[in-house]
Amino acid sequence: MSGILMGAVLSYLDGGFNRIVTILAVVTALFIQVFSNFANDYGDSQKGTDNQHRVGPKRTVQSGEISPYQMKIGMIVLIILSLATGIWLVVEGTKGLDLPMFLLFLAFGIVALIAAYRYTAGSNPYGYAGFGDVAVFLFFGLLPVVGTYFLNTHRITPELFxxxxxxxxxxxxxxxxxxxxxxxxxxxxxxxxxxxxxxxSKAKTYHSLLIVIGILSSILFITVSGKSAFQWLFLLAFPLFIRDLIQINRIVEPRKFDPFLKKLSLTTLLFTVLFGVGIILSHS
Known part of the structure; x- marks a missing residue:
């Protein structure tokens, strides 16, 4: 949802915000996210990755709370819901544009569903080959931010990235x-x-780079495109990023990383909300 909201507030900054498009984008993204979680639960159970040695939250298929057949039904329902709101989103977001643009964004949605499924499910899932990071960067970062912005404004600017x-x-x-x-x-x-x-050890260094480069990218954006001091409001989230980063680098036992997943997710959402509030205040 952070990616969708970021694209929406950036469209507001440039005077092209569309409420219907933004709401449909959020709903569609949530449907695809739930589908992804269902597919991940199903896929890891079939591969044997979800077992008694798993550290994270209990999975429903592996634990027997939901059968593989029931999970498949759940995935089908989510596919239908995702396509229904997704097609509506693309129709609303491409009004006035040509048919190829409509088909392009429809294809993006279908690819997102396929990527969500193929992460751990099916034959040769890419998550098992180490390509999950690339997929998350694209489908949780570039596509929702740039895609939502474009569907709101019908244009793309380089600094948007x-x-x-x-x-x-x-x-x-x-x-x-x-x-x-x-x-x-x-x-x-x-x-x-x-x-x-x-x-x-190297994964901790990699993690630090992800957070630090993410921080620097947002600072560079405001440095290049900022129009008001209010737009620096997102800096209030950075102490949380840094505090958690320090604690993460001190962890030795793998299971102790678990609470930081939620913390980083919520801090990212806070960062996005502050970013948006700063933009709104700069226009008031």
Missing amino acids: LPAISIGLFSTGVLNLNNMRDIENDRNSGKHTVVVRMGS
Whole structure:
């Protein structure tokens, strides 16, 4: 949701905000996110990655609370919901544009659903080959920010990619924390995440780079495009990023990374809200 909100507030900054498009984008993104969680639960249970050695929250298929068949039904329902609101979103967001643009954004939505499923489910899931970080950066950062902005304004500016990079890197940080927490079980289950490939020590350095570069990208955006001191309001979120980063680099036991997934997600949302409030205040 942070990516969608970021794209929306940036469109407001440039005078092209569309309320219906933004609401539909948020709803569609949430449907796809829930579908992704269902598919991840199902896929990891089928691959044997979800087992008694898993550190994170209990999974429903692996624990027997939901059967694989029931989870498949849930995924089908989410696909239908995602397509229904997604098509409506693209129709609203491409009014006045040509058919190829409509088809392009429709294709983006379908690719997002396929990517959500193929992360851990199906044959040769890319999450098991270490490409999850790239997918999260694209589908949680660049696509929602730039896509929402375009569907609101019908244009794209180069500086727009700076806050999109910030959201993408912070979101990738959440996945990296997840993978640092699960490193032992992933390694034993044949899930070759970036963390498994580089090891815990380098993964902490990688995580620090994700957060620091994300912070610098947002600062650079305001330096280049800022029009009011209010737009620096998002800096209030940075002490939370840095505090957690210091604590993360001191962790030795993998299971202790778990609370920081929620913290980073919420801090990213706070960063986005402050970013948006700063833009709104600069226009008041």
